[in-house]
Amino acid sequence: MYLLAGSSLQQPSAVRPTALREGGLSEMFLIIDDSRLARMMAVGLITERYPDARVVEAIDAESALTAARDAPPDHILLDHNMPGTAGLDLVDTLRDVAPGASITLVTANIQSSIRERAEAFGCRFIAKPLTAEKVDALFADLKAGT
Amino acid sequence: MSNFFTAEESDAFTEIFNIGAGKAALAMSELLDAPIAFTVPFCVVLPLDEATSYFQRRFGTDICIISQDFSGPFDGAALLMFHHESSLKLAQAALRTEEAIEAITEMEREALTEIGNIILNACLSSFGDLLEREVATSLPRYAAGPSSAILHNTRGFDLVLIVKVDFNVEGRDIEGYVTFVLNVDSVAAFRDAANRLLEKLH
Numbered sequence: 001m002y003l004l005a006g007s008s009l010q011q012p013s014a015v016r017p018t019a020l021r022e023g024g025l026s027e028m029f030l031i032i033d034d035s036r037l038a039r040m041m042a043v044g045l046i047t048e049r050y051p052d053a054r055v056v057e058a059i060d061a062e063s064a065l066t067a068a069r070d071a072p073p074d075h076i077l078l079d080h081n082m083p084g085t086a087g088l089d090l091v092d093t094l095r096d097v098a099p100g101a102s103i104t105l106v107t108a109n110i111q112s113s114i115r116e117r118a119e120a121f122g123c124r125f126i127a128k129p130l131t132a133e134k135v136d137a138l139f140a141d142l143k144a145g146t
Numbered sequence: 147m148s149n150f151f152t153a154e155e156s157d158a159f160t161e162i163f164n165i166g167a168g169k170a171a172l173a174m175s176e177l178l179d180a181p182i183a184f185t186v187p188f189c190v191v192l193p194l195d196e197a198t199s200y201f202q203r204r205f206g207t208d209i210c211i212i213s214q215d216f217s218g219p220f221d222g223a224a225l226l227m228f229h230h231e232s233s234l235k236l237a238q239a240a241l242r243t244e245e246a247i248e249a250i251t252e253m254e255r256e257a258l259t260e261i262g263n264i265i266l267n268a269c270l271s272s273f274g275d276l277l278e279r280e281v282a283t284s285l286p287r288y289a290a291g292p293s294s295a296i297l298h299n300t301r302g303f304d305l306v307l308i309v310k311v312d313f314n315v316e317g318r319d320i321e322g323y324v325t326f327v328l329n330v331d332s333v334a335a336f337r338d339a340a341n342r343l344l345e346k347l348h
Contacts, residue, residue, distance in 0.1 A: 034285070035260040036253070037240060081263065083285060108267035109283065110169065111274040128264050129177040 028054045030073035030098075032064040032090075033106070034082045038128065042077055042106070045135040061085035065097060072098040075142065077130075078123070080107035080114060088114070091121045102142055106130055151337055156189060158340040159309070163187035166272030167311045170265040170324065174313060177264060178239045181316040188310045191333060197306045204323070205229050207292040210250070212262025215284040216270055219277050220335045222307075222328035224266040230290070232320045233258055239318055250290065259288045269311075269324055277339050305330045 027050065031042045039057045046053055056073065058064035061084055068076075076094060080087035087105055094103060104124040107114065118125045124141065126134050151159070167184050175182040192200060201209070210233035212226045228236060237254035238247045240261055247254055263286040274281040306327045313322040328336060 035256060035263065037257040037260040081267075081283060081285060108173070108264040109271070110268060111271040111280060113274060113280040127173070128267075129173060131176050 027075060028056065028071060028073045030056050030058060030064065030067055030076045030101075032058045032060075032076065032082075032087070033079035034059050035079070038079065038106070038130070041130050045130055045132060049135065049139065061090045061093075064090065065093060068094060068097040068101075073101050076101050076103045077106045077126075078103055080105055080109050088117055088121060088123075091123060104138060151191075151340075154344060155337055155340045158344050159189050159336075160187055162272055162276055162340070163189070163269070163309050163311065165276070166269035167313075167324065169271060170268035170311075171313060173264045173268045174261070174315070177261060178236075178315055178318075180239070180318065183314045183316065185310075185312040190308050190310070192306055192308060194306055197308055197327075200308070201227070202292075209292070210258065210288075210290045212259055212266070212286050212288050214262070214266045214270075214286045216281050218281040219273060219279045219339055220328055220332035222326055222332050224270055224283075225325045225327060226262045226265050227323040227325060228258075229321065232322065233290070235318055235320045236261065236315070236322070239315065239320070255288050259286050262286045262288070265313075265322075265324065269326075273339075277342070305333060307333055307336065 029046055031039050033039050033042070039059075043055050043057065046055055054071075056067045056071065058067050060082055064078075067073075076098065078087040078090065078094070087107065091103060094101070102124070103122070104126055105114075105118040106126045106128060108128040110127045115125050124138065126138065164187055167187055171182040171184045205227065206229075208230035210228045210230055214224050216222060216224060233250065234247045234254075237250065237257050238245070240257045241247075241253070250258070266286065267283060270281050270283060273279075306325075309324065309326045311324040313324075314320065
């Protein structure tokens with residue numbers, strides 16, 4: 001099961017940019033986290049900044065892949081410690097399903113080894129909890145396309 | 147702890163846990179948007195029954211625990227403990243609601259579990275990083291009730307290393323408590339790891 005947290009679904013564009021478009025309008029975000037609190041925080045922080053952003057929530061690998069296949073996201077926020085498949089083990093499959101999407105690992109598991117693995121997978125890394133400052137820095141980074 | 151570890155080993159433990167507690171306090175202050183004070187960790191090794199009495203004296207029968215098993219350099223469980231009253235206030239702070247919370251329902255339980263996940267992982271990361279070994283962690287579990295019943299669920303831990311770290315959320319009167327429960331073999335492994343760390347520093 002996955003949940004649509006933002007406005008209604010639109011057809012995804014044929015070419016999905018990795019960089020956040022100016023203003024972030026109608027970008028689609030996929031939040032993958034088994035914690036409801038973590039998803040609520042992420043959805044709140046994103047939609048406060050970009051009210052028109054579409055945000056889809058998934059609670060595990062299976063629901064994330066279903067959601068990404070239904071409407072490939074532009075940006076993915078991915079938890080690591082989840083029931084079943086761990087976040088980093090899901091990255092390759094997510095890239096197959098949503099090849100243009102940026103992926104940011106948002107995790108409480110802040111060990112250097114996890115951070116290094118995330119970087120090796122080409123993912124950005126944010127230590128939980130997600131805060132306004134961290135989301136602003138991520139968006140600035142996404143806009144710059146770095 | 148002197149029966150099990152030398153003063154130097156004990157000092158190394160305290161520093162490892164101190165770094166972890168610092169990371170946990172930072173994460174907690176970001177989550178609650180409030181300053182967090184924490185005490186320098188205090189370590190003690192106790193048999194399970196003595197540890198149970200210790201927690202009963204501290205928390206009475208109304209305890210809330212978020213626990214996470216870990217494995218790798220050592221196997222054990224990390225526990226974040228709150229008195230019931232503190233857990234209600236903490237859930238209220240995390241959910242950013244003005245209304246006082248009177249009972250832990252599913253939403254509060256999920257909020258507390260995620261808080262535990264963040265704090266315990268922050269503490270555990272200090273082990274892995276300093277020892278250059280990855281510590282695998284299970285998903286966090288929430289339990290509430292009498293401390294004796296909850297601690298008896300930590301099967302296989304006849305000897306426990308209690309690392310006491312008190313967290314205090316300024317202005318909210320919330321007090322938490324982090325404890326690591328290890329079995330005998332893991333206490334020994336822990337001592338070896340601390341010695342390797344000390345050798346590197348010498």
